Amino acid sequence: MSRTRIGIMGGTFDPIHYGHLVIAEAAWYTFSLDKVIFIPAGSPPHKRNSHSTAAPARAEMVALAIASNQHFDLSLIEVERSGFSYSVDTVAAIAQEYHNEADIYFITGADAVLDIGTWRQPERLLSMCRFVAATRPGFDLAKLEKLPAPWRNKIDVMEIPGLDISSTDIRFRVQEERPIKYLLPEAVEEYIYKYRLYRQ
Numbered sequence: 020m021s022r023t024r025i026g027i028m029g030g031t032f033d034p035i036h037y038g039h040l041v042i043a044e045a046a047w048y049t050f051s052l053d054k055v056i057f058i059p060a061g062s063p064p065h066k067r068n069s070h071s072t073a074a075p076a077r078a079e080m081v082a083l084a085i086a087s088n089q090h091f092d093l094s095l096i097e098v099e100r101s102g103f104s105y106s107v108d109t110v111a112a113i114a115q116e117y118h119n120e121a122d123i124y125f126i127t128g129a130d131a132v133l134d135i136g137t138w139r140q141p142e143r144l145l146s147m148c149r150f151v152a153a154t155r156p157g158f159d160l161a162k163l164e165k166l167p168a169p170w171r172n173k174i175d176v177m178e179i180p181g182l183d184i185s186s187t188d189i190r191f192r193v194q195e196e197r198p199i200k201y202l203l204p205e206a207v208e209e210y211i212y213k214y215r216l217y218r219q
């Protein structure tokens with residue numbers, strides 16, 4: 020029997036948008052994953068005074084966005100932990116849920132993967148999973164060459180048609196009353212307006 024293959028899609032998701040959903044679906048297909056688990060980040064203590072959206076609301080938007088996809092799941096593991104979570108701990112926890120018998124693929128965009136050297140315990144993290152690096156406009160995956168070879172060998176580049184969508188841009192658009200339609204699922208758009216997110 021072949022091993023279970025699990026994708027992990029981590030992010031702030033403030034809010035979730037089609038960029039996230041497209042790379043998760045592409046990874047599911049490309050790497051024959053059994054499922055992709057979306058893991059919204061908890062609210063980091065050092066961001067308490069900033070305008071970032073409360074974790075339960077970000078998680079709710081993820082739930083709305085993935086509801087129609089049977090192979091997408093939501094995990095509240097980071098939301099329910101107090102304070103900041105490190106990917107290395109999250110991946111270890113998910114691996115353990117599968118009795119360390121699943122192959123884990125950590126799905127990222129080009130910007131996130133290029134930062135991996137700044138993450139906590141990158142070596143240990145890369146020993147527990149492979150990384151999927153998706154194309155993202157404005158970020159050059161050729162820079163992966165600069166990473167140490169043992170790291171690079173754990174990273175699979177996934178070319179997707181670049182989608183120049185970011186949560187930052189969506190937040191600005193809402194604030195400036197410009198449209199966000201077609202950048203994210205309608206249910207998420209409605210949630211943002213209903214709870215008046217990103218107004219200031």
Ligand code: ATP
Nearest residue numbers: 029030031032038127128131155182184185186187
């Ligand atoms: P923000 O602007 O607030 O940083 P974001 O759009 O970058 O938001 P994140 O929650 O930071 O979204 O990203 C989660 C993951 O999704 C990261 O690995 C990021 O690289 C990836 N990602 C986000 N948007 C895209 C996109 N348009 N194309 C490819 N990857 C993306």
Ligand code: MG
Nearest residue numbers: 031130185186
């Ligand atoms: Mg980001």
